[in-house]
Amino acid sequence: MSGTVEQGARGLDDEPPEPVLPGGAEASAGRGDWAVVVLLLALGAFLAHGTATMDVPENSGSPGPRFVPVIVTVLTFVLAALMAAQVARATRGARAASEPRPAPAGEGTDWRAVGVVVVSFLAFTALLSPLGWLLSAALLFWGTGYALGGRRPLFDAGVALSVSAAFQLAFSAGLGLALPAGVLEGAF
Template sequence: MSDVTPDRTHPQPAAQDVETRGGDRAQYGMCAALAGLGIVLLVNSAQLAPVASSNDSLGPRVIPTVLGILLLVVSVLYAVDIHRGGVGAADEGEDVDLGAKADWKTVGLLVVIFALSAALMEPLGWVIAGTLLFAGCAYALGNRHIVRGVLVGLAISLGTFYAFAIGLGVNLPAGILQGIL
């Protein structure tokens, strides 16, 4: 038996074609999107009112401004890399059949579960709706241990309910469990 692993040290022919043309337009589009997001952050941070406080010496403008500048720098560096011939590795997928069609049944079931969870959030409360959300999503994605899914969903829902209530001071809807939780 011999190992038939392909040699990845030499660029693929398609990658060489991209290099000779000066880069891929889709990658330049990503550069433009990053630059656009950076500009939006800079414009919005410039419109923030200055706030003077003894607790916050920096104010609310600093973080969006720094992030906007960093996004602009990254977009320029990315564009230079693309122009010099930098090409990302093609997605191959480990155990995924890249030629397979989408599983619309699973996607539809997930959409229904999310919508049902959102609709039941107020009347039933976060704990019950979150439990149904987790267990339903786990089932839609292939888990057939229904009891385990419900128990794990209950643990996650209760944990997040109390983390928000005690840790953050944010009250999630309790629903029908109002006096119990």
């Protein structure tokens, strides 16, 4: 019966106060998202520079060695623009609210996942020459899958190796380009 007698300062029907974002909603909305947008723009600029300065033999056929890098560069810029628009819309919506909003449950930047993807990419670039495309790209795809929640290491490694092999076949058969073989040179 003690629950019906005195409830303190709150009434019986009042809900407990919800946590608010520190400094108000607009102070912290989208910081990590803007960092990802900036990283995507920097990656796009790096890819655009690399594609523009690529040495292309005069006798290369169509579509040529710049075909895939141009597609990847354009997609990187499109993704950055779409993400920037989404973050701007979310930030504008947070600023329009006159009172602090409750802290969203489960939202925010997963910096551990971002770190795993960055480390996987750095390992890929460092190991591309010695290991070759097939193995280093499989490591990149496996690391990215792990960062995104994959928890079946053998299955994920098989999928990563299959995707890496599919890219290798697409480049060699479809474009006539040889990706680095690394330690597997002469094995097949």
